[in-house]
Amino acid sequence: MRFSDIPGHSETKTVLINAVKNNHVAHAQLFFGKEGSANLTLALAYAAYLNCENPTETDSCGSCPSCIKIDKLVHPDFHFVFPKTAKQASDDESAAKGDTMTLWRSFLLENPYGNAVDWAELSGSAGKQLNISKDDGKHIIKTVSMKAFEAKYKVLLIWLPEFMNISAANSILKVLEEPPEKTVYLMVTNDYEKLITTIISRTQLIRVPDFQVEDIQQYLVEKQQIDSEKAEKLALMSDGSLRVAMNWEHHSEEDSHQIFREWMRECWGLDILNLHSKSYKFNELNKATQKSMLVYGLAILRECLATSMTGNEPNRPDGEEKTFVENFANNVPTEKYEKLSSILTEAHFHLERNGNPRIVFMDTSMQISGVLRSR
Numbered sequence: 189m190r191f192s193d194i195p196g197h198s199e200t201k202t203v204l205i206n207a208v209k210n211n212h213v214a215h216a217q218l219f220f221g222k223e224g225s226a227n228l229t230l231a232l233a234y235a236a237y238l239n240c241e242n243p244t245e246t247d248s249c250g251s252c253p254s255c256i257k258i259d260k261l262v263h264p265d266f267h268f269v270f271p272k273t274a275k276q277a278s279d280d281e282s283a284a285k286g287d288t289m290t291l292w293r294s295f296l297l298e299n300p301y302g303n304a305v306d307w308a309e310l311s312g313s314a315g316k317q318l319n320i321s322k323d324d325g326k327h328i329i330k331t332v333s334m335k336a337f338e339a340k341y342k343v344l345l346i347w348l349p350e351f352m353n354i355s356a357a358n359s360i361l362k363v364l365e366e367p368p369e370k371t372v373y374l375m376v377t378n379d380y381e382k383l384i385t386t387i388i389s390r391t392q393l394i395r396v397p398d399f400q401v402e403d404i405q406q407y408l409v410e411k412q413q414i415d416s417e418k419a420e421k422l423a424l425m426s427d428g429s430l431r432v433a434m435n436w437e438h439h440s441e442e443d444s445h446q447i448f449r450e451w452m453r454e455c456w457g458l459d460i461l462n463l464h465s466k467s468y469k470f471n472e473l474n475k476a477t478q479k480s481m482l483v484y485g486l487a488i489l490r491e492c493l494a495t496s497m498t499g500n501e502p503n504r505p506d507g508e509e510k511t512f513v514e515n516f517a518n519n520v521p522t523e524k525y526e527k528l529s530s531i532l533t534e535a536h537f538h539l540e541r542n543g544n545p546r547i548v549f550m551d552t553s554m555q556i557s558g559v560l561r562s563r
């Protein structure tokens with residue numbers, strides 16, 4: 189991963205690069221950004237830059253032996269800790285360890301903007317509890333105590349430390365308190381409030397902002413060969429998450445529009461019979477479509493709120509969608525949007541954690557109906 193592979197974020201990149209140039213590399217850094225942000229990719233690009241043999245002013249070279257090994261994630265001084273199932277953790281002691289690492293590498297290479305749910309799906313552990321366990325803690329201590337083979341900096345990347353159990357957290361704390369020379373810990377989190385304060389206080393926080401609309405648009409055009417107009421639309425709906433924007437790309441937008449519009453109408457009318465039959469249809473959709481309908485709903489609600497507050501025309505082409513936004517904005521008072529958004533966000537959360545889609549749908553419908561119909 190080069191810095192140039194990551195759209196935008198020029199300020200953060202400069203801060204990271206200057207730290208290396210000025211020899212001010214903090215031994216523990218916490219890359220904090222939401223799901224689908226550049227937190228992981230920035231940490232990967234930084235690991236490459238730290239050890240590059242011919243770095244330029246703005247990036248690693250991508251062609252020295254260190255860059256090549258780090259890019260393929262096979263550098264002997266580049267170590268990873270990430271959430272696993274109990275089965276995967278116990279495999280670490282056996283020959284099957286290689287299987288988990290192979291899956292992990294393909295996850296990082298193919299889907300570096302993915303989240304824990306994507307990782308679980310790829311590694312065949314969807315719906316199972318993920319953890320950074322006591323054994324991972326032991327692995328951390330062992331890794332840190334070994335001498336670096338060849339790198340300038342030994343790097344230990346901990347993805348989603350919020351999954352650490354207390355025993356793993358204590359191991360981390362131990363190595364953070366006694367930092368060995370030329371060892372760098374890069375922690376990549378979506379939720380640093382879940383980390384214990386003693387860990388946070390020993391790390392340098394790198395706050396990774398959401399992607400800008402134009403950054404996502406540019407990425408979709410250049411790397412995914414999506415035409416510019418569609419890329420802009422996806423970027424506008426993605427709420428700063430490259431993950432959401434790319435997931436959107438993989439299914440028909442039209443479906444989400446239509447399902448969402450009908451759904452809101454039925455909630456408004458408390459049309460129980462239709463909501464009930466729709467919950468079965470929702471259950472039959474694939475998971476990506478279920479989730480993206482909710483994400484679409486969140487984007488539309490934001491737009492309705494903006495329209496309602498400013499009185500400006502919705503930022504959509506003429507058509508059913510625009511009419512829907514105008515009508516909704518005219519009929520739903522501004523103070524209800526926050527509640528509606530949090531209901532959809534919660535439904536999305538439950539789907540990601542493998543809640544039963546039919547029950548989630550019905551439950552969400554009742555809550556939305558309650559808010560829409562309340563005075």
Ligand SMILES: [Zn+2]
Binds near residue numbers: 240249251254255
């Ligand atoms: Zn290099």
